[in-house]
Amino acid sequence: MFALWRAFVRRKPIEKNESTRLKKCLGTTELTALGIGSTLGIGIYVIIGTVAYRQAGPSVVISFIIAAISSIFAGLCYAEFGALVPKAGSAYVYSYICVGEFMAFIIGWNLILEYIIGAASVARGYSNYLDGILDNKIKNFFKDTLHLKLPHTNWFSDYPDLFAFSLTLLLSGVLSFGVKESTQFNLIFTAVNFFVVFYCVIVGLFKIDFHNWNISKNEIPTDIDGGKGGFFPFGIKGTISGAATCFYSFVGFDAIATTGEEVLDPQRSLPISIILSLTAVTIAYCAVSAIQTLMWPYWDQNNDAPLPYVFKQVGYPFAQKVITVGALAGLSTSLIGAMFPMPRIIYAMANDRLLFRFLSRINERFKTPLIATMLSGFLAALMATFFNIGELAEMMSIGTLLAYTLVAISILILRYQNQPNTDFDNDQSTAQIMMTNDNDENIYQGSFIKRLFNWKNSDQPDQFSSHLSMILIAISFVLVFIWNFTFIIFEDKIWSLTLPYYGIIPLIGIFLLFIFVVFCLARQPKTRNESTSFRVPLIPYIPLFSVFANTYLMVHLNQMTWFRFIGWMFIGFLIYFSYGIVKSVGYLTQEEINRLSLKSDDDCDGEQIHNDNDIIVN
Numbered sequence: 119m120f121a122l123w124r125a126f127v128r129r130k131p132i133e134k135n136e137s138t139r140l141k142k143c144l145g146t147t148e149l150t151a152l153g154i155g156s157t158l159g160i161g162i163y164v165i166i167g168t169v170a171y172r173q174a175g176p177s178v179v180i181s182f183i184i185a186a187i188s189s190i191f192a193g194l195c196y197a198e199f200g201a202l203v204p205k206a207g208s209a210y211v212y213s214y215i216c217v218g219e220f221m222a223f224i225i226g227w228n229l230i231l232e233y234i235i236g237a238a239s240v241a242r243g244y245s246n247y248l249d250g251i252l253d254n255k256i257k258n259f260f261k262d263t264l265h266l267k268l269p270h271t272n273w274f275s276d277y278p279d280l281f282a283f284s285l286t287l288l289l290s291g292v293l294s295f296g297v298k299e300s301t302q303f304n305l306i307f308t309a310v311n312f313f314v315v316f317y318c319v320i321v322g323l324f325k326i327d328f329h330n331w332n333i334s335k336n337e338i339p340t341d342i343d344g345g346k347g348g349f350f351p352f353g354i355k356g357t358i359s360g361a362a363t364c365f366y367s368f369v370g371f372d373a374i375a376t377t378g379e380e381v382l383d384p385q386r387s388l389p390i391s392i393i394l395s396l397t398a399v400t401i402a403y404c405a406v407s408a409i410q411t412l413m414w415p416y417w418d419q420n421n422d423a424p425l426p427y428v429f430k431q432v433g434y435p436f437a438q439k440v441i442t443v444g445a446l447a448g449l450s451t452s453l454i455g456a457m458f459p460m461p462r463i464i465y466a467m468a469n470d471r472l473l474f475r476f477l478s479r480i481n482e483r484f485k486t487p488l489i490a491t492m493l494s495g496f497l498a499a500l501m502a503t504f505f506n507i508g509e510l511a512e513m514m515s516i517g518t519l520l521a522y523t524l525v526a527i528s529i530l531i532l533r534y535q536n537q538p539n540t541d542f543d544n545d546q547s548t549a550q551i552m553m554t555n556d557n558d559e560n561i562y563q564g565s566f567i568k569r570l571f572n573w574k575n576s577d578q579p580d581q582f583s584s585h586l587s588m589i590l591i592a593i594s595f596v597l598v599f600i601w602n603f604t605f606i607i608f609e610d611k612i613w614s615l616t617l618p619y620y621g622i623i624p625l626i627g628i629f630l631l632f633i634f635v636v637f638c639l640a641r642q643p644k645t646r647n648e649s650t651s652f653r654v655p656l657i658p659y660i661p662l663f664s665v666f667a668n669t670y671l672m673v674h675l676n677q678m679t680w681f682r683f684i685g686w687m688f689i690g691f692l693i694y695f696s697y698g699i700v701k702s703v704g705y706l707t708q709e710e711i712n713r714l715s716l717k718s719d720d721d722c723d724g725e726q727i728h729n730d731n732d733i734i735v736n
């Protein structure tokens with residue numbers, strides 16, 4: 119059991135003076151453009167309209183604000199990681215270096231889900247959008263020629279979307295043959311997209327009518343389910359479930375974190391551009407959602423291409439054309455933003471031997487992880503062909519929400535650690551650090567209660583305080599989850615203020631317990647690493663709030679999404695426990711890793727080096 123735990127918490131050594139074959143050329147501007155480009159897409163052009171129409175009405179603006187808060191808190195945690203680790207990577211790499219292998223595996227596995235399904239959903243959205251403009255010509259053609267009759271028709275689309283399939287496959291082809299994501303291209307497309315958003319807001323301002331935020335029920339045609347009218351036609355519940363959908367619109371900024379190796383000054387640029395791009399995107403979403411719902415009644419928003427529809431309805435056909443250009447630019451950058459990091463994460467995990475080795479093969483000629491790119495591209499293309507966009511968006515959101523949650527938890531663990539693996543000038547490998555850890559003397563002064571409240575006001579974490587904090591973090595995570603699940607059971611009653619006592623008692627009880635645990639955690643000593651350029655303020659509150667907001671949105675996703683997600687995690691654990699845990703490079707020294715990578719460059723099927731520390735799971 120102990121060996122298992124040691125495997126879970128082993129950390130990846132950081133290669134000192136690691137050279138990179140990639141060109142260091144990106145500055146804060148390019149990175150911010152990349153962040154905005156991969157985030158601002160379907161959200162503006164499709165989601166605002168559909169959420170206003172079906173879930174939240176004009177209060178879609180509030181839904182966006184709620185989703186923004188949860189994403190911004192996650193963004194802060196990403197920014198700290200980016201500032202801390204001077205190395206290319208995603209949340210997966212960061213957590214492997216700072217927290218431990220098991221956490222890293224789960225984050226990485228969820229990121230793969232996010233990117234594959236994210237790419238599929240954007241491709242699908244792209245094709246729906248084009249269809250909306252072309253009066254459903256693509257859809258009708260495929261429906262007539264290749265009609266599908268699959269069970270669960272709300273999951274699957276009723277025709278195979280070969281347009282989305284070809285688009286995804288084409289793009290992954292382009293990406294695998296070494297066409298580096300051109301930042302120039304991205305910059306131009308993002309600028310076009312942003313200009314169009316700006317244009318919509320300005321032009322739209324001339325056609326706003328505040329009555330649209332206060333429509334009464336009898337103005338809504340009887341054959342339309344428009345709720346009770348007003349600003350919250352579907353109640354607060356609608357606004358919140360809308361927020362869970364809007365969350366999708368904020369996903370993508372994490373692409374910034376995967377470019378670390380090409381950035382001139384990552385420790386400075388990464389945090390700045392994450393925060394800048396999230397701010398810009400939030401303003402854009404809030405502005406467009408306000409304008410769009412003020413221009414046209416929420417109950418008559420179009421489903422496939424709502425933004426141009428509204429401009430057409432108010433008598434601005436020219437604006438419709440401008441929006442189409444912006445949408446195609448925006449959806450393209452969003453699609454590339456999802457497809458580009460996808461093979462890189464698979465490659466990184468396979469390189470660390472947490473996933474199968476063949477996925478880390480670099481193609482000699484094109485110098486890209488060809489197999490990983492093609493395989494993930496093919497999977498994304500298949501998903502885009504058969505699944506409905508709604509199902510894809512939910513599935514992507516659950517993976518991303520869990521990844522964000524775990525990144526926030528990782529930041530907490532990092533801050534309360536007594537042996538951080540973040541001394542980047544020290545060439546001692548993690549293996550050695552772990553050895554010394556084990557021989558540490560455990561001088562636990564004072565009784566448990568005293569330590570729990572840190573009576574001595576110690577400001578230096580030691581082994582005891584760091585273990586204690588880990589336990590407190592785990593307990594608070596479990597409490598937040600249970601609280602959110604309980605909340606959702608009674609949600610209708612809570613919003614209508616008719617909550618019975620058997621609902622009040624557990625909710626208050628869990629809440630008080632949570633406050634107690636957070637209080638104890640806040641008392642524990644934290645590490646002080648003043649050298650990093652960005653640190654999340656208000657530890658432990660901001661990461662805990664992020665955990666709360668993310669799990670809250672997670673429990674609002676539908677049951678089927680949860681079942682499919684559990685299936686995905688099950689496959690992941692199967693791979694980890696049968697392969698990753700025994701093959702991972704987590705316990706190798708730097709020299710061994712070098713030998714290993716030399717070997718795998720020559721011959722991927724060669725024999726793998728086994729080190730003395732190879733663990734036996736007992």
Ligand SMILES: NC(=[NH2+])NCCC[C@H](N)C(=O)O
Pocket residue numbers: 156157158159160161162232233235236237240366367368369370452455456514
């Ligand atoms: N990395 C991803 N999962 N990308 C998909 C992002 C979707 C993007 N937020 C949009 O609204 O278009």
